[in-house]
Each structure stands twice: as structure tokens, then as C-alpha cells.
Amino acid sequence: MSKDIWRKIEEIGIIPVVVLNDAKDAKDLGKALMEGGLPAAEVTFRTEAAEESIKILSENYPDMLVGAGTVLTTEQADRAVKAGAKFIVAPGFDPELVKYCQSKDIPVCPGIQSPSEITGAIKLGLDHVKFFPAENSGGLKMINAMGAAFVNMKFMPTGGINASNVTEYLKSPKIFCCGGSWMVKKDMIAEGRFDEIKDLVKEAAEIVRSARN
Numbered sequence: 001m002s003k004d005i006w007r008k009i010e011e012i013g014i015i016p017v018v019v020l021n022d023a024k025d026a027k028d029l030g031k032a033l034m035e036g037g038l039p040a041a042e043v044t045f046r047t048e049a050a051e052e053s054i055k056i057l058s059e060n061y062p063d064m065l066v067g068a069g070t071v072l073t074t075e076q077a078d079r080a081v082k083a084g085a086k087f088i089v090a091p092g093f094d095p096e097l098v099k100y101c102q103s104k105d106i107p108v109c110p111g112i113q114s115p116s117e118i119t120g121a122i123k124l125g126l127d128h129v130k131f132f133p134a135e136n137s138g139g140l141k142m143i144n145a146m147g148a149a150f151v152n153m154k155f156m157p158t159g160g161i162n163a164s165n166v167t168e169y170l171k172s173p174k175i176f177c178c179g180g181s182w183m184v185k186k187d188m189i190a191e192g193r194f195d196e197i198k199d200l201v202k203e204a205a206e207i208v209r210s211a212r213n
Contacts, residue, residue: 002107005087006128006154008065009040010176013208014166016201017042017069017158017181018189023052025189030061032194033184036201042069042089042179045076051083058084069179074100081106089156089179091132093117098124109156113137118150128154128176135160140169147174163203170211180204 009015016033018041020026026049033041039061043054045068057066067087068080074097077088087107090097094110101108102124111132112118121129131143134157138145143155157169158179169178183200 002128005065005107006109006176009087009156010154012038012040012065013170013177013212014038014204015040015042015067015156015177015179016184016204017044017179018053018184019044019047019181019186020049020053021047021186021190023049023056025192026053026056027060028192028194029184029189029197030057030064032198033201034061034064036183036198037205038183038201039063040065040067041184042067043085044068044070045072045080046070051079054080054083054085058086071097073097077101077104077106077108089130091130093120093129095120095124098126111158115146115149118146118153122150122153127152128156130179131155131157133159134169135165139165140172140175143174144172163200163207166204167207167211170208 043050068085069089071077071088071090088101090110092111098108098110109128109130111130154176155174156177161178161180162182166178169175183204
């Protein structure tokens, strides 16, 4: 199951990292993402609206790849999956959380920053990890340096990724996708600027196509 999920995410290329403070915005946001050409969302699990938002997105857009981000505990993972999340993303490397998700056959992508954490991820059978916070931790140069030693590991850089630097990341064979929030900023969602979001999502989808051709 995990390999199918990561393959689909790699095809999409950029995963919108979404903070929803009000679940009523989820349906309109989902429409903007789908019509814009990035049929995926990593809904950060740090707001009270996250669980309901995941449920709304999953029910209204069955073809959308909806996941939960900023997951810190097994209890949050359970709630996210029950709401409809198809994958779990964690900001750090927590072996307990990884093992728990694996025991439930839940695709999980933990955050790493160092060779030691990559080694730990490999020991648990992982070959896809999040690199977070990407730009503050050395960016693509750091990924390529570590990736030279860990040839089978693929990375999802998140944190500081935007329209001006995402192309460089996407062109690297070490990157399976990028996480970004520049096209789905909190204020844009709260103010109902979904046409603007759709336009930015379209631009991001075009960046993926151009970077990979």
C-alpha cells in the first residue's frame, strides 16, 4: 500500500501543506486543488478543524490524496485515518509512531535531518522520508550530500519551499515530491480567496511538468 501511495504522490510532485482553522473552508479548498491540478493535500493536524476537514475532503473528493501532517502521536494517527487520511506525515523521526503506523498498514513519512535518522528509518524498512525544515537545514545541498550515502532513500523537502526554488528541488533524482504552503496560505483560505488559490495551484502544477520534462 505504501509504495502505491508514494508513487501517486511522486506523480503529483508538489503536495499542498494545508492549515485549516475552520472545516467549512475544506470543500471549497478541495475544489480549488482539484481544478488547479494538484489533487492532494497534507492537512496539518495542529488545529481543531483538522479532523473534520480531512473527513470533508475525503468524502467530497474521493480521487484526492488526502493525508495528515504534523502528526505527533499514535492517537492522532488513528483519528486522522478514521477521518479518511490515506497517509501520515510527521515532523520528526519517532520510531514508535512509525512502527505503529506500519502495524496498521498506514503509509508513514517521518521527518529527518541527519544521517543517523536516515539510518534509523532504513532499519524500519522505510525508503521515503520528509526532510524538514528543508531550507533551514541545508536545503538541496544537504539532501544531495546525504543522498549520496543512502542511495535508495527518497526525500520530501518541506519548509521554506516556494515557487522560486521548487524547480531546483524537483529536478533532483533524490526528491520524490515537495511539500509547500505558498499556494494555500492560511490567510488566503480564511478570506475565501479560492480563485487565487486555484491559480497558484495551476502555476505549481505547471512547474512540476516543466521541471520533469
